[in-house]
Amino acid sequence: MGTRWLTVLLVAGLAAGAFYYFWQNGSAAKLDIQTVAATRGDVRRVVSTSGTVRALGTVDIGSQLSGNIGELNADFSSQVKKGQVLARIEPSTFDTRVREEEAGLAIAKANVTLQEASVARAESNLHKAELDLGRAAELVRKGAGTQAVLDTTTAAQQGAIADLAIAKAQVDNAKATLEQRQATLDSARIDLERTYIRSPIDGVVIERTVEAGQTVAASMTAPKLFTIAQDLAHVQIEAQVDEADIGQVSSDNPVSFTVDAYPDVTFKGEVEQIRLAPVALNNVVTYTVVIAADNPLGRLLPGMTATVEIVSGEHKDVVVVPSEALRFQPRGPAQAALTRDGWSTGATLAPAGERGARLLQRLKDQLALGEEEMGKIRAALEAEFAALRSAGHPGTAPMQDDVREQVRMRIAKVLRAVLTPEQYKKYEEMARQRPSGPRRVTLWTYEDGAFWPHEVRLGLTDGSVTEVVEGLPEGAQVVVRAREAAQ
Numbered sequence: 383m384g385t386r387w388l389t390v391l392l393v394a395g396l397a398a399g400a401f402y403y404f405w406q407n408g409s410a411a412k413l414d415i416q417t418v419a420a421t422r423g424d425v426r427r428v429v430s431t432s433g434t435v436r437a438l439g440t441v442d443i444g445s446q447l448s449g450n451i452g453e454l455n456a457d458f459s460s461q462v463k464k465g466q467v468l469a470r471i472e473p474s475t476f477d478t479r480v481r482e483e484e485a486g487l488a489i490a491k492a493n494v495t496l497q498e499a500s501v502a503r504a505e506s507n508l509h510k511a512e513l514d515l516g517r518a519a520e521l522v523r524k525g526a527g528t529q530a531v532l533d534t535t536t537a538a539q540q541g542a543i544a545d546l547a548i549a550k551a552q553v554d555n556a557k558a559t560l561e562q563r564q565a566t567l568d569s570a571r572i573d574l575e576r577t578y579i580r581s582p583i584d585g586v587v588i589e590r591t592v593e594a595g596q597t598v599a600a601s602m603t604a605p606k607l608f609t610i611a612q613d614l615a616h617v618q619i620e621a622q623v624d625e626a627d628i629g630q631v632s633s634d635n636p637v638s639f640t641v642d643a644y645p646d647v648t649f650k651g652e653v654e655q656i657r658l659a660p661v662a663l664n665n666v667v668t669y670t671v672v673i674a675a676d677n678p679l680g681r682l683l684p685g686m687t688a689t690v691e692i693v694s695g696e697h698k699d700v701v702v703v704p705s706e707a708l709r710f711q712p713r714g715p716a717q718a719a720l721t722r723d724g725w726s727t728g729a730t731l732a733p734a735g736e737r738g739a740r741l742l743q744r745l746k747d748q749l750a751l752g753e754e755e756m757g758k759i760r761a762a763l764e765a766e767f768a769a770l771r772s773a774g775h776p777g778t779a780p781m782q783d784d785v786r787e788q789v790r791m792r793i794a795k796v797l798r799a800v801l802t803p804e805q806y807k808k809y810e811e812m813a814r815q816r817p818s819g820p821r822r823v824t825l826w827t828y829e830d831g832a833f834w835p836h837e838v839r840l841g842l843t844d845g846s847v848t849e850v851v852e853g854l855p856e857g858a859q860v861v862v863r864a865r866e867a868a869q
Contacts, residue, residue, distance in 0.1 A: 641687065
């Protein structure tokens with residue numbers, strides 16, 4: 383009887399132990415961890431947009447004269463040279479005016495000759511009057527002449543002087559009239575020449591808005607007759623880039639684009655100009671980026687819509703990781719696998735090390751701090767970061783942005799307590815002016831059953847992969863996802 387009860391108790395104990403064992407293992411969370419090796423590859427940062435193909439330069443050709451189109455010598459797509467006659471306004475009215483002004487000029491020249499002859503006659507009359515005056519004065523001196531004769535000859539001499547002045551003034555007037563007639567004739571000849579509508583550049587006619595016999599009226603503005611594209615062997619694309627992407631674009635960035643007419647052909651170009659005037663449409667702000675491209679075969683026509691990819695950065699043969707790895711942070715069951723400082727993210731919170739040393743050195747150099755002040759800052763920072771590491775709860779994991787903000791606040795707290803107000807103001811100015819370098823984040827690897835943080839500097843990204851500038855060796859198994867495995 384006792385042996386039977388002993389057997390029952392032993393079996394019950396074994397069953398309870400087995401139940402407890404399986405219960406414990408069944409309730410323990412197991413992780414399904416996905417890792418991807420950091421590899422070498424190429425990264426291209428691309429800004430995608432669309433734009434319109436345009437000629438490098440277009441000229442609208444109009445008429446300064448009103449009249450009927452008598453000749454039409456160019457049509458759509460005609461290749462034209464500089465100075466070539468494209469059309470002519472019927473010239474009879476302007477030719478008649480030229481002949482009229484030529485006749486008026488001849489009359490003005492004859493009038494000048496006539497007035498010059500009048501001057502010669504006035505000079506002769508003046509000479510005779512001066513001789514008469516001399517003889518009359520001599521006779522009066524000898525007592526053989528009268529004073530009345532002397533007065534008469536004196537008046538005649540003065541009248542001859544006035545006649546000569548009038549004749550010379552008439553010559554000047556005739557010459558001025560001659561110049562006026564010459565200018566009027568020149569104007570008439572210019573208008574006659576303007577009846578020829580000539581091309582100001584070498585190019586191709588892309589638009590014609592006039593027909594032979596049509597009347598054009600030039601009043602306040604010249605009517606447009608033709609539009610000529612300067613050179614279709616080279617074109618430009620005016621692409622609209624969103625304000626969020628314009629900071630990535632700079633001059634000479636390489637560009638690839640396609641057009642619907644040739645979907646299998648990729649054309650090449652480069653950014654030539656970034657126009658500063660914003661374009662706002664439906665509360666969306668864009669900027670015009672001008673892209674230059676060669677068009678030797680003439681396949682790109684003005685007005686085509688181009689789908690554009692601007693390569694704003696390209697690095698070849700660099701260490702890359704999936705962009706998905708940047709979003710991973712150990713949380714929940716994954717938190718228990720952390721081995722460094724309970725829950726801390728390692729280098730992110732370390733006040734010493736390379737980043738801390740650089741910070742302390744900049745403070746010492748730019749604020750001219752002594753060893754005593756540096757010692758106080760170093761000790762205070764170590765105390766603050768020790769408190770920050772011990773403040774975490776083992777069941778939670780902080781976001782990187784939260785950690786960085788805590789680090790920044792604790793550094794500011796230490797410096798505000800140690801530095802003078804003037805030194806702290808200079809530190810704030812130094813922090814504002816510090817150029818932004820590659821972005822720093824923490825990537826995680828899974829080794830020996832534990833998660834390990836690696837603070838890295840990032841470079842270019844194309845959305846799917848991101849360049850790692852430093853902080854992670856090639857081949858490292860980067861965690862992209864960790865979740866509780868199904869039981």
